[in-house]
Amino acid sequence: MINEMTPDLPDAPGGCLPHGARAELSGTAWEKLPHVCAGLHGVPDTPDVLGAVLAADPARRVRAVGDLYRLLLHQEQVFAATAPAALVLACLLDDPRTLAEDRWERRAGVRSLRAELLNWLASFADLARLDVEDGVGTARDLAAARAARPMLHDRIADFCDDDDPLVREAALAASALLLADPALTSSVPRYAPAVREVLAVSADSYYRWIARERLAVWGEDVTGLVTAEEERRAALDRAGELAEDPFGQDQAQAIRWLEEQPEDTAAPEQLGRRREDRAAPVPATPHEPAPEPPVAALGSETGYRGPWRIARKEERAEWTFTPYVGVGPLHFGMTLEEITRVLGEGPAFSSYSHHGEDQQLDYADFTESGIRALFHDGRLGCVAADALTGPQVRLDAAPLTGCAPSHVEDWLVHRTTRPGSLAYSVAGDPVFADLGLAIRSQRAGDVVLTRPLFLLHAWLDLWHSLPSAEWNCS
Numbered sequence: 001m002i003n004e005m006t007p008d009l010p011d012a013p014g015g016c017l018p019h020g021a022r023a024e025l026s027g028t029a030w031e032k033l034p035h036v037c038a039g040l041h042g043v044p045d046t047p048d049v050l051g052a053v054l055a056a057d058p059a060r061r062v063r064a065v066g067d068l069y070r071l072l073l074h075q076e077q078v079f080a081a082t083a084p085a086a087l088v089l090a091c092l093l094d095d096p097r098t099l100a101e102d103r104w105e106r107r108a109g110v111r112s113l114r115a116e117l118l119n120w121l122a123s124f125a126d127l128a129r130l131d132v133e134d135g136v137g138t139a140r141d142l143a144a145a146r147a148a149r150p151m152l153h154d155r156i157a158d159f160c161d162d163d164d165p166l167v168r169e170a171a172l173a174a175s176a177l178l179l180a181d182p183a184l185t186s187s188v189p190r191y192a193p194a195v196r197e198v199l200a201v202s203a204d205s206y207y208r209w210i211a212r213e214r215l216a217v218w219g220e221d222v223t224g225l226v227t228a229e230e231e232r233r234a235a236l237d238r239a240g241e242l243a244e245d246p247f248g249q250d251q252a253q254a255i256r257w258l259e260e261q262p263e264d265t266a267a268p269e270q271l272g273r274r275r276e277d278r279a280a281p282v283p284a285t286p287h288e289p290a291p292e293p294p295v296a297a298l299g300s301e302t303g304y305r306g307p308w309r310i311a312r313k314e315e316r317a318e319w320t321f322t323p324y325v326g327v328g329p330l331h332f333g334m335t336l337e338e339i340t341r342v343l344g345e346g347p348a349f350s351s352y353s354h355h356g357e358d359q360q361l362d363y364a365d366f367t368e369s370g371i372r373a374l375f376h377d378g379r380l381g382c383v384a385a386d387a388l389t390g391p392q393v394r395l396d397a398a399p400l401t402g403c404a405p406s407h408v409e410d411w412l413v414h415r416t417t418r419p420g421s422l423a424y425s426v427a428g429d430p431v432f433a434d435l436g437l438a439i440r441s442q443r444a445g446d447v448v449l450t451r452p453l454f455l456l457h458a459w460l461d462l463w464h465s466l467p468s469a470e471w472n473c474s
Helices: 020-024 046-052 058-072 081-088 113-128 139-147 149-161 165-178 184-198 206-217 223-243 251-260 336-343 405-415
Strands: 101-103 110-112 318-322 349-355 358-366 371-376 379-385 392-395 422-425 430-432 437-444 448-453
Touching: 020 046, 020 081, 020 206, 020 392, 046 058, 058 081, 058 101, 081 110, 081 113, 081 149, 110 165, 113 139, 113 165, 139 149, 149 165, 149 184, 165 184, 165 206, 184 206, 184 437, 223 251, 251 371, 336 349, 336 358, 336 371, 379 422, 405 430, 405 437, 405 448
Parallel strands: 318 392
Antiparallel strands: 101 110, 349 358, 358 371, 371 379, 379 448, 422 430, 430 437, 437 448
16 A cells, blocks of 8 residues: 655654665665675765665755665666665655655656656666676676565556656556566566556656567567657757757747757666677777876976966875765765865855856865865766866876876776767867766966866766866866
C-alpha cells in the first residue's frame, strides 16, 4: 500500500528511516562493501548517504541523491555497496517524505524525490543487465546487482500506475530494464503495452530509447518508433540551424517552435545506453610513442612578488581528484558554507546573478587556496585551479596545474580510452568527458599555463555553462 499523505519532512538520519529500510540498513555489513571512494577523508560512507536521502533539509536531500550517483554508480559502474543500497532505496519509495519536490543535479525540471529515486534505480537496472566485458563492474558486484532484480521489481511495480506522470514513467523505465532478469520474463506481456504507450512517447529521450530497445528485445515491431525518433531529431536539428541563422527569414518562427517543445529531461549521459561506449581501451598506434608526462613550471624566483608570480612546487597544495566526485577536499554538490568550512577560509570574492526576484551564486574565489568554485542552484558543479597559485592536482602522478598546455593535452589525448570522450570548446580547450576534466590556458606574464577545470556532466559544454568572468581568466 502506498502512503500518499501530505509529506512531513522531519530530519531523517538512519534511525528515522522506515522500518523496512532500517532493517536492510542495519542488517548489511557495510564496512565490507565499499563504494568508489570508500575510506577517503570527507567522503560519506554509504549508510550516511542513505540516511540523508530523507533529510528535512532540501540541500541535504539533493546532495545525498547526487552522492548516490557519484559514489555508487560512478563512471557507469556498480560497486560492492551498490546492490545493497538499491534494496534500501526501494524500501523508501512508499514513504510520504519522498513526495517532496526539488531540482536534482542530473535532470532538468522539478520532480519528486520518489521519481528521482526511481530514476536512480532505472540507472542501476540498466547497468545490471550488462556484462563484465562492458566495463560496468566486477563479476561479484554484477552478480549481486542481478540477484537484487526480482526484489526490486516487486517493490517498484505499484508505482507503474502512479498518478504522478514523472513517477509513472520512471517506474516503468526501471521495471522494463529489470525484466532483463530471466526470472521476470513472464511479466513482459504485462508491461509491454504501457512501455509502448507511455515510455515510447515521453519527452525524456532516455525513456524513449529504453522503450525502443526493450520492445525490440521482446520481439515487438518498433519500426514506427524508430521512424518517429528520426523525424523528431531531424526537426530539432533543422529548427536549431534556422534559429542560429541571424539572416534567415524563419529564425523567429524556429525559435518560437523550439521554445514550445517539451524539455528533454534525460540525464547528460545515459547509463548503459550504448554498449560500444564501453569498448576495450583503444591501443596506441604501434609506431606512436607515448608522450612524456607533463611537467609543472618551476615557479618564480624566491623573493619575486610581481603580479605574475608563479607558485613554486613546495608552495602548492597537493590534491588528487576523482572524476565526477570531487577534487581535493571538495566534493560536487557542496554549498558555499561547506566549502568555506573545509578550506578554512572565506571567499575573497563572490559573484551573484539575478533571475527575477531570485539571487543565485555563480562563483566564489578562494585566493589562499588558489581555486574558483562555480555553482549551479547553489551547489558546487565545477572547480577551477588557478594556473599561478592553485593546488597541484595530479592524475596518475602527473601534474595538471601550471604546465605547458600542449604537453598536458598531448598526454591526456594519448591516455584517453573511451571513444568520443574528447571534445573541444569554442575556444579550443580540450574537454575530456571520461574524466570530467577541461584544460584551459591562463596567462602567466609572457607565457600561458594550464588552468584545469574539474566538472560535472552538465558543465562539459563550457560555452553555455561557464560565466563570462571565467573566460576572462585566459
